[in-house]
Amino acid sequence: MSEADFGNHARLLAAAESPRAARPPLVRRPSLAARIWRIAAVRRAVILAGLVLIWQVAASIQNNPLLFPTFTQTFAAFVDSLTHEDLARSALASIAVLLKGYVIAIALALVLVSAATAVPFVKEVLLTLTAMFNPLPAIALLPLAMLWLGLGEASLLLVLVHAVLWPFALAALTGFEQVPETQRLVGRNYGLKGPAYVALILIPAALPSLLSGLKIAWAFAWRTLIAAELVFGVSSRSGGLGWFIYRNRNELLTDRVFAGLVTVILIGLLVEVVFRFVENRTVRQWGMQR
C-alpha cells in the first residue's frame, strides 16, 4: 500500500467514524417494566391473578355456592380445612404413597433399561411390554388390583407403579440410545467401564430424556393416584386427597371439594417449579435443552 493510498484509506475511515459519536451505545438496557416482565414467575402470577378474577366474577354472577363457590369462599374453606379439618394430613398421605410408588417404579425401570441396553433381546421384550402397557390407563387396573391385593395401599402402589414404569422406561431407553457416539468413545477412551461408565457418561448424557421422563411419569402418577383414591382412599385411617374430595362431595360441602381440587393443582404446580429449577440448573445451563 503506497503512502497516498494509506492517506485515502485513513480519510475514508475517519468519514465512516464521525457519525458514530452520535449513535446510541450497542447494548441498551431495557426499561424497568420490561425487565420485571421478563421474570417468568411474575408473568405466571399475573396469569393466575387473571384466572382468579374470572372465577370470582363468574361464581358471583352464578350465585349458587352449592354448585360453584367463589374464589373467596373456596379460599376460606381451604384455610378452614387446613386448620380444622384433615386436608393437610390427606395431602401428606397422598404424597407419601405417591413417592413410594414413584421410587419403586423408577428403580424398576432403571434396572429394566440397563438390562435392555446390555442385552438386545431384553430390549425387544421391554419395547413390546411398553407398547402393550403404555396405552393402558393405570386406573383401569384398579378393579383387578383391588381383587388381588384388597382395599389398601398395596393396590394403590400397583396402579402407581404401572402408571410410572412404562412411560419412564420408554424415555430412559430413548435417552440412553441417543447418547452421541463420540461421548461414548470419550468415556471408553478414559478406560471407564461398567457402573462408572453408566454413572459418569451415560446418565448425564441422557439427562434431558431422563428428566422429561421423570416429569411425564410424575404427572401420570399424580393423576392416577387422585383418581384411585376417589374409590377408597389411601387406607381406612388416613384418607388421601382423592378421598377428601369424595367425602366432602357426599356431604355437599362443595367449597371443600374446590379446596381439595385447588390443593391437587397447587401440589402439581409446586412439583413443576421443582422440575423447572432442576432443569435450569442442569440441562438448560449445559445447553443440552433449550
Place this chain on the structure above:
Amino acid sequence: MAVSLPGAPFAHAAAPHAVHLAQPAPVLEAHQLTIDYVSDAGRVRAVEDVDFRVTEGERLVLLGPSGCGKSSILKVLAGFVNPASGSVQMRGREVTGPGPDRIVVFQEFDQLLPWKSVRDNVAFPLRVAGKLGAREARERAEHALVKVGLARALDAYPHTLSGGMKQRAAIARALATQPDVLLMDEPFAALDALTRRTLQEDLLALAEEHRFTLVFVTHAIDEAVLIGTRLHLLAAHPGRTIATYDTGDLGLAERGSPAFEAMVAQVHALLFADGGRHV
C-alpha cells in the same frame, strides 16, 4: 516405497530410512493390520495389511482419500475396534482395548462433555484415569487450557464455545493427560479455513514444545505435510499402504515454499494416480 528428501536438516531424516534397526524402540506399532466391517450386506474389508511404527516424538500422518480406512485404523489404535487380523502394540504390549495411554481428539465438536465446564472437561480424565486429586487435576487442567489459549473460557460450558475453541479444549484435555501417544482423527476438518490455519500453527508450536508422539489422520494433503514428520499414504477400497514420506523438514517456516509445494504435488499425484477413480 520410501522417499527421503535430500539435504534434510533433521537427524532422523539424514539417517538411511531403510535401516529400521537403527531407530529407537517404537511407541506404537501396527503389524499387518487388516480391518473388516460387518454390515447387513456382509463383511466389508476396510483396511488390508497395513504396517507402520511410531517412535518417540514422531508425528505420523495417515493420509488418504475417503474410504481408505484411515479413521478405522485410528479406532483400532485407540482400542475401540478389534482388527480382523494383525496386531497393534503399545510399547511392545498388545493393545486389547481403549485406555488413557492413547487419548483421542475427535473431529466432532460434541466430544467435550456438555455437562462439565471446560476446566472440568480437562480435569475429568485426570481424575478418573490419572487418579489425581481434585486440586492437582484442576491445576493441571488450568495450565493446559492456558497453554492452548483458553485462559478466559475456564468456567464456560462447551455449548457457549466456538468450534475452534472446542477443538482447542479437546487438545488441552488430551495434552493434560500426558498420554504415551496422541491420536487425532481429522480434528480440524470441521473448522473454517482461517481457524484451521491458526490451530495447525498452534498444534505445531505445542508439538515443538512438548515433543509429544502423535498419530494424525487427515484427508488434506497440505495439512499432512505441515503437521507430520512422516506421512503414511493409503489407497482406498480397501485401505492399503501406497508410500511413506519423511516430511520432518517441512514445517511452518516452509509453508508455501517450493519444496513444500513440490511435496504436496508429489503426494497428490500419487494419491490420484488413476484420476481419482478409486475414490
